Amino acid sequence: MRCAYFDAGVCRSCTWMGRPHGEQVADKERHCADLLGERADLRWLPPVTGRESRYRNKAKMVVGGSAEHPRLGILDAGGRGIDLQGCGLYPGTLAASFPLLAAFVTRANLTPYDVPTRTGELKNLLVTQSPDGELMVRFVLRSQEPVARIRKHLPWLLDAVPQLRVVSVNLLPDHRAVLEGDREIPLTETQTLRMRVNGIDLHLRPQSFFQTNTEVAAALYRHATSWVEELAPASVWDLYCGVGGFALHVAAPGREVVGIETSVEAIASATQSASARGLSGVRFAAGDATQFALAAESAPELVIVNPPRRGIGDELSRWLEDSDVRHVVYSSCNAASLARDLAVMPSLRPRRAQVLDMFPQTPHYEVLTLLERV
Known part of the structure; x- marks a missing residue:
């Protein structure tokens, strides 16, 4: 992709502008692999790419x-x-x-x-x-x-x-x-x-967060859902759930799904979406993800986390390490904070990882990781 603004030095926000797209994706994979370290039991799946222009929603x-x-x-x-x-x-x-x-x-x-x-x-x-x-x-x-x-x-x-x-x-x-x-x-x-994604209507309110790249976000939800369906947990928490993208995708008959997000607006959006689909086994609540976990009487079989760039932090990482949660699906927009969180929960080993090129023309990306208790 070429950009006249970038070439003229007017805007340099897209710091990788002009680099071949395939080269960008390969560098992102290497960067992520270096941060997560050498792991013999970690399988890297092919990266997810989309359009390199006209992608921002x-x-x-x-x-x-x-x-x-x-x-x-x-x-x-x-x-x-x-x-x-x-x-x-x-x-x-x-x-x-x-x-x-x-x-x-x-x-x-x-x-x-x-x-x-x-x-x-x-x-x-x-x-x-x-x-x-x-x-x-x-x-x-x-x-x-x-x-x-x-x-x-x-x-x-x-x-x-x-x-x-x-x-x-x-x-x-x-x-x-x-x-x-x-x-x-x-x-x-x-x-x-x-926001119609994979046939699911997500209702976005003005102050609610939604992934920047709809095409790649749809793939992110599909791939995470396939992992969850393979594991077939009876109970799931979606922490940092936003407007409920992951929770609404993994909802299934007989499965209890709880979504937690600090934004009241996002929770209102997620609740509206669940109600419109008639999902009785899904509930959403506004609150802090870490405090919700610490106050819970029991843990679910699987936890999905999609935190901001700072990651989930030591406190929630320690809770996951000490809990009986069997699997964690961790979606991260910052592999450095993901690596820090993984170091705090060594009993939850990364088994699968996949880089998603959510932000072409920049060094940023999303990485989806499946953690399994050993």
């Missing part, structure tokens, strides 16, 4: 420039906006929405937030595309002052972007290097974006 666009001439993209070293509307990572429907969203910024007179002077209102535009091509748009604002104008002109946007289903405002009053704040104001009657 979510755009996190900083808004710069002016209301009359907005720039959607990233900030330069001086904190000013660089327009990246032509970025090749975004699929068609999502990319086609950028000029219309820029026109809406002008129509609603939304002054972009200026980082150096800390003035203005509109900080970021967060746009998510579902597998069916439907969109969710979130306006990240410093205050509620522009909300009335957004509401006034919203019919124009909904007409201009017919794929648009969910619109909300997120409030981020603080001057912080984060994408969004805690408070969300829904602007449309529909408040969830349906």
Whole structure:
């Protein structure tokens, strides 16, 4: 893949841009194998790859420039906006929405937030595309002052972007290097974006996490599900469950599945999905994964973990090591933290591992590992 922004030195976010895709994947496999170390009983499965461009289902666009001439993209070293509307990572429907969203910024007179002077209102535009091509748009604002104008002109946007289903405002009053704040104001009657993955409807709310690469995420869920089905556990915990992707995929008659996630919004999404499918053996609860495990009266036969980059940490790793959990399916976006966690639970040996190229053009990847108690 070639990128004019990268070649011009305008954007270097994709640090591996221009490298052959096969070479990228091979380097990721070597990196992961080096971190996990030499293990005679570990079988490496072929890597999972997808498209090397147009793969991102979510755009996190900083808004710069002016209301009359907005720039959607990233900030330069001086904190000013660089327009990246032509970025090749975004699929068609999502990319086609950028000029219309820029026109809406002008129509609603939304002054972009200026980082150096800390003035203005509109900080970021967060746009998510579902597998069916439907969109969710979130306006990240410093205050509620522009909300009335957004509401006034919203019919124009909904007409201009017919794929648009969910619109909300997120409030981020603080001057912080984060994408969004805690408070969300829904602007449309529909408040969830349906993410159809492997024939399962996952309902995504504005503040819920979903994997960046839908195609590779679908493969991740399929492969993990095949491992679980092979082991046929009667009870499963899905810790750090997000919107319930793993839990809803492994649900089966006679199997008790529990999903735990700190995000209340994500749990609401997961519960909605389970209810829509009529799954009586699946329940979700908001809470800390480690504290849930420590307080439990008994352990399940199998645990799925899909933690953030920091990993599951020493406390949960020690609990798993001391428990009678037979198998762990560990999905990691950071093999370094995975290796640290594995060192704390030597009784749970990696038997299978598979690299999934979730983030082409970058050194990042997902690795799925099956651990078995010895």
